[in-house]
Amino acid sequence: MSTPASRALLAPLAALLLAATAPAHSQTAPTDSAARVSRPGEYSGYSPRLYTESVRQSIYFRTRDGVRLAMDITRPAVNGKAVDTPYPVLWQHAVARRIAPDQRFSAVRQMPELAQYGYVVVEVDRRGAGSSFGTRRGYHDRTEARDAYDVTEWLAAQPWSTGKVGVYGCSNTGDAALHVATRMPPALKAIFAGCFSWSKYDGFLRGGIFANWGAGVERTFDEDLKNPPVDGDESRTLLRQAAEEHRDNTPLAALWRGMPYRDSWSDLVGSRFWLEGSAGTYRDAIARSKVALYVFGGWYDDFRREGLVAYANLPGNPRKLMIGPWLHCRNPDFALLAEAHRFFDHWLKGVDNGVMREPPYTYHVVNAVPAQAWRQSAVWPPAGTRPQAWTLDTRARAGAVSDLALTTQAPARQAPGATLTVTAPIACPAGWNPQAPACAQTANGLRFDGPALARDTELTGHPLLDLWVRVTDPEQNVYAYLEDVAPDGTSTQVTDGRLKVSLRAMHKPPYDFLGLPWHRSLESDAQPVLDDQPVRLQFDLLPLSHLFKAGHRWRLVVTGSDPRERQPATAGARLSVLSDAAHPSRLTLPVTTPAGTP
The missing domain is CATH 3.40.50.1820 (Alpha/Beta hydrolase fold, catalytic domain)
Incomplete structure (x- = not known):
């Protein structure tokens, strides 16, 4: 059969x-x-x-x-x-x-x-x-x-x-x-x-x-x-x-x-x-x-x-x-x-x-x-998987928030935040499908690009995001998308994660949560954010197993709205990503070398 x-x-x-x-x-x-x-x-x-x-x-x-x-x-x-x-x-x-x-x-x-x-x-x-x-x-x-x-x-x-x-x-x-x-x-x-x-x-x-x-x-x-x-x-x-x-x-x-x-x-x-x-x-x-x-x-x-x-x-x-x-x-x-x-x-x-x-x-x-x-x-993530940390560099390379970087260097001692004005999400005309180019939120967020890869690189496991932000909406929803960007600039969404800033409190999970950040999210845990107060968000992106080809790059997109959202975001709110020595924002990727790979 x-x-x-x-x-x-x-x-x-x-x-x-x-x-x-x-x-x-x-x-x-x-x-x-x-x-x-x-x-x-x-x-x-x-x-x-x-x-x-x-x-x-x-x-x-x-x-x-x-x-x-x-x-x-x-x-x-x-x-x-x-x-x-x-x-x-x-x-x-x-x-x-x-x-x-x-x-x-x-x-x-x-x-x-x-x-x-x-x-x-x-x-x-x-x-x-x-x-x-x-x-x-x-x-x-x-x-x-x-x-x-x-x-x-x-x-x-x-x-x-x-x-x-x-x-x-x-x-x-x-x-x-x-x-x-x-x-x-x-x-x-x-x-x-x-x-x-x-x-x-x-x-x-x-x-x-x-x-x-x-x-x-x-x-x-x-x-x-x-x-x-x-x-x-x-x-x-x-x-x-x-x-x-x-x-x-x-x-x-x-x-x-x-x-x-x-x-x-x-x-x-x-x-x-x-x-x-x-x-x-x-x-x-x-x-x-x-x-x-x-x-x-x-x-x-x-x-x-x-x-x-x-x-x-x-x-x-x-x-x-x-x-x-x-x-x-x-x-x-x-x-x-x-x-x-x-x-x-x-x-x-x-x-x-x-x-x-x-x-x-x-x-x-x-x-x-x-x-x-x-x-x-026999195990998950598979043997040969190791975490690789990437710093979010909020200093725009070309003077625009759409041209930010992921780097393996330590964050700068001081750096300006990258700020986004939250707008309505880019709609998915045929319903949510991460494979559909029309559903990509690339143009609706802060884009952090890694360097072009020198060789094929496999990511298998759970990406983690440690993100410092300032928000003007005390209940701001924060979304993160990992994309595969081809040499010609076209991008494909690979995975995504999300967290409401007021439910950022971390707790020990009551069951095996794969070692990932767990948010208890009880009513007593809610902590609305005061205007301009830096807050730390730690959350995972959904698991993936994806081969990024040589010459491609990975991109992190951070936004404040999503087409799946059932309670619309506050339009006009400001979302700033911080990344300096006092507020180090990092993306950790599960780089996998399969057994037998040189």
Whole structure:
């Protein structure tokens, strides 16, 4: 199970993984070991296609409090009839089964294809969503987690089930997959989830700023009526009744906007919901479940740090992690379904395909030649990574704030600050996409350029920014973008970071935060900035793995507004970057020398 594109992308991993993935014996594998392939993006010879057909049945599942949840059940079939042979069950806690346009290229969308390999695949609309009844109180609240426990155990008890269950999802359904484990259903054995939040506050209000390209799934009454009805409701009578109940759903944008701090109380849901809705709050329960976890994400996704943090905080759970050159829940040139297949085969069918003997981290180096782009590592950041500090030089080389520098020299004893007047951000016409030139904020900020690189240089890990600023807005939002600048001057955004100046206070994190700066962001931590008071901001930029080519340079852009911002910046405010002996501003980059590189 692979695509020509994924085979080309992953060819360099073949030799690396050959020894690690060759099993000593597998009862389900063919005897000809040469016919077996199991490595990232490729899987064949271990799990034969058993059926050429599958059938889908939709029903209403009744929860313990009587709410009816719409459920699609896809089973292997022969001559149009579902087989009686029991198989493991894979299921997703969805918001609109069969309607997920943002996931049309993802393994999540393709998962029902695994029915032909001997799985039952189930999609369940969460209460208050899709064709299900009920109302959504929160977004991944404890009621949804309780529903997920009931669904998991019911699926395990069906005659067409072996009793072993896996959960999958991406984005909001990736969050939902982790929340299943927080209730520790005995039948749950494995989770395949991507692009989710470990901490909802850090995922949705990263840096204390409500600036995300998405705020959660909201649909109108008319949109709800477009959901597929369950079998037997061809008149859509039940679907209409369910949609009527959805009118009382908690509005998510209002929920997020009403909780500016990590400990904010929401009257809309009657809890401190950033904590209630975070999978990380229930870390101990997920750890006790011992469920196997496969995390996947993309270098162009806002939640990629969240996946790495989740991985780090579950050391006792069997784990794997993959990050590719992908947008949110989209992997059109990679057979991610093959990854899900071999992972679930191992944990739900006992197939000895070597998936768990590989190094746990698999990642793609953006811009690297195809033969060297995919890497694997036992640790994160990978061995050979060292921090390299760059001083922000605020003395304009050509007398303009758009012509500043990054230097390896110590900051000057005295230097003028570089000042920016905050304006509206440069809009992204087609929605936030860091790859799109139209979304770049280069012309809207202070630009600090490094020298042209003498050789190809890889950055893999977490850039850190230690920034001294003066602001006139006591609640100023500060954004930083790292760009790859070509010799002809064109630039590509690589990663970004952000922090609200009033939430700059640093604290020790309550869990493994990868050694990165952590801001507790409680209401009591808020410290609005007095006019012209120098303040120090320490924050990370989202992780990256990017090869800067010889002749290119890296550029840091510092701004006071962002196109994802849901609460517009104060136009006309002034943001000054300071960098002198008393206020040393530095960018630290994770320079990586892969093993075997001269």
